[in-house]
Amino acid sequence: MADLKTQHLLTLAHILSKGGKHNFVNITTTSLGKEIGKSQQSASLHLKELELGGFIERIQSGRKQSIKITHKGFVELSTLNNLLSKLISKSPNSLTFTGTITSGMGEGAYYMSMKGYTKQFKSKLGYIPYPGTLNVQIKEKKFSEAISQLSNYEGTKISPFSDGKRTFGWVKCFKSKINNKIDCELILLERTHHDTTIVEFISKYNIRKSLKISEKSNVKVKISILDNFS
C-alpha cells in the first residue's frame, strides 16, 4: 500500500482534530477544503486517496459521510511526530567555529568595564569579567554568516543603562568555550558596526594567559545557544 503523501498530512491532522481517532466524525469536503486551504474538489480527492491508502475509513450514507482515522493512519502521524520531535530535541544547540586571535581593540573592551555593565555581569553571569575583551577573527564566511544569525536567539540579556549624560545599549551574552577549556561569553552589542568577522569574548579569566595563546593563534570556539520557545 502506498505511503502517506506529505500533501495529505494536513488533511489527516484535521480529521484527528475533529475527534476522528476512534470515532467516525462528520466532515464535509467543503469544510475540509476550507480548513486545509484547498478547494472542495481537492478535499474530496484527498479523502479518496487516504481511503485507498488505508489511512482513513469512510462510511457514506446518502450524500453525507463519516470519517475515522485507521490505526495505520494514526501510526503514520505518530511516527512522523516522533521523528520530528527527536530531530528537534536532539539537534545540538551549539555553534562551532575556528578563528585567530587578533589584537585590534574590540569596540566593547572599554565599555564592558563600566559599572553599569559590570554590576549586571556579576549578578547575571556570576562574575566580573577580566578587563578587556578577547577578539577572534573569523576567516570562513560560513562561520561569520552563522554568527550573524545569533541575534535571533536570546542569550543572557544585559540591560541598557544611563550614566546621566548618555545611554549605553544592551549586551547579549552567549555561553562559550574556547579550545575546549576556557569558559567565557561571546558578546553581541546593541550598538556595533555589524562586522561579524570579528567576535568579542569576555571571561572571568585572562584568556590569553590561561591558554598561553598570542596574536594569530588559532582557536576553536563553541557557542551554546538556548531556544526561547516551548
Add this chain to the structure above:
Amino acid sequence: MADLKTQHLLTLAHILSKGGKHNFVNITTTSLGKEIGKSQQSASLHLKELELGGFIERIQSGRKQSIKITHKGFVELSTLNNLLSKLISKSPNSLTFTGTITSGMGEGAYYMSMKGYTKQFKSKLGYIPYPGTLNVQIKEKKFSEAISQLSNYEGTKISPFSDGKRTFGWVKCFKSKINNKIDCELILLERTHHDTTIVEFISKYNIRKSLKISEKSNVKVKISILDNFS
C-alpha cells in the same frame, strides 16, 4: 514571504538531521535527493525555494554548498511539531456508541466462567466477573466499523490456557463504562465469529440489575483505548 510548502518538509528535516540548526553543513543535492526520495534536480529546486522563502541559508563555494537552517526555518518546524504533538496527545482515547441490550447468549458467557480465565481476571482486572456477559446490539454501521478496529489496540491481555483436553484462546479487555455509571470491560475473544454488531461485556456487578435495564433498553457505552507505542 511565502509559507513553507509541505513538500519541503522532509528536505528541511533532513538538513536539521545533518546538524544544520546552527552550523553550515555540507549537503549535496544528489544525497539530499536520495534521502527525500526525489531526484537530484528536485532537491536542487527545493533548496532554491527554501532559500527564497528564508527557511535556509546557503553558501556556495565553487560547486559545493553549505547549508544552514535559519531561525525562521527552525521555528516553522517547531510550530508544526508542536501542533502535531498536541493533536496526538489531546485526541481522546475513547470510543463512544449507543446500542440496545440483547439477550442472545453471548458466546463468551460460558467460557468466561472457566477457572483459567477467572484466575487471570482476578489478577489483571482486580475482580472475578459476575457470571454471564452483557450483550449489546449495535445498530449503526459506523459504530460496528469503529469497534472492529479495536483489535489493533492492546487492551488488557488475558492469556490462552489449556485444560489438558483443549486450549482456550486469548481475551482482550477494554475498560468501559455503560450509561456513565457502571464500570465494566468490553471483551474481544480470539475465537469468535467476528460479528461486530454484538459486543460483550463483563463486570464485577450484575449490570442489568445495577442499571435496572432490561431487554431492548438503550445503553450508551464509552470504551477506553490505550496506545501501545511511545
Add this chain to the structure above:
DNA sequence: ATTACTAGTTATCGAGTAA
C-alpha cells in the same frame, strides 16, 4: 565530482457540473 538550467512528463489542483 558538483549545481542547476531547459524541456518534457506526471501529479495536483480548481472550475464546471452531474447526481
Add this chain to the structure above:
DNA sequence: TTTACTCGATAACTAGTAA
C-alpha cells in the same frame, strides 16, 4: 445541500545536459 466526476491549468518532478 451533499460528493465526486471530467477536463483544462498549473505545479512538481525527472531526464538530459551544460558549466
